[in-house]
Amino acid sequence: MKMVQLDPATTFQQQLAGSGTGPVVLINRFTVPPGFEAEFLDLWREDAAYMLSHGCLSAQMHKGTEGSTSFVNIALWENAQALARAFASEEFQGLLARYPDTCTISPHLFTRIAVPGVCVGDSVGA
Template sequence: MATLQSLDPHTPMFAQFKEETGPIVLANTFVVPAEKTEAFLALFRRQAEFMKAQPGFVSLRMHRGTAGSRLLMNIATWESTEALAKAFGSPEFQRMAAEFPDDVVFYPHVFEQIDA
């Protein structure tokens, strides 16, 4: 199973799930060994189809780092932290998450929009 790391150690993802707010954006950065990128993306696409069918899902986009980077980043919009937490905690999602290789690292973080 992949490793889940906090992007901000002061605010771990599971603590963020307790914050009742929305709409929110989940920015999830993945560090993936180059030779495993295609297999990772195939599994991610399966996982994305599941998430798209969940209540409160709005949209998602996957991005790849440039210049040979091993980073991928998913930007997903949800109606609320509650909807995201429920989808994330579902047994089906957890089964798929367990399929990611041990040498993949996830850095998820929840954001809410502010006016610039």
């Protein structure tokens, strides 16, 4: 599986090494070869089960419409450190190795922000 950075200004690896202690939202876009969708979801189900037992609080997969081969996982984590430990574990790296090289992932961490009059957040920001 090939990793493509969602934001070249701040890489996923930089985010995993961060010092924040609060909850983070992982948004991970997957591009899957046509015809591999069912197998992809079976593999991801096993990955999600592992992550849910290692600091992931919840996960939800989304699929692009109209024949899209893009998927997006949105997962809430206790903190970036829990995700970093789970992601770097030998067991999880073994799970990732099962995907074909034609799959791409673009993981990135976010925190919730408040936008007055629209949504609440964990902190106020622009």
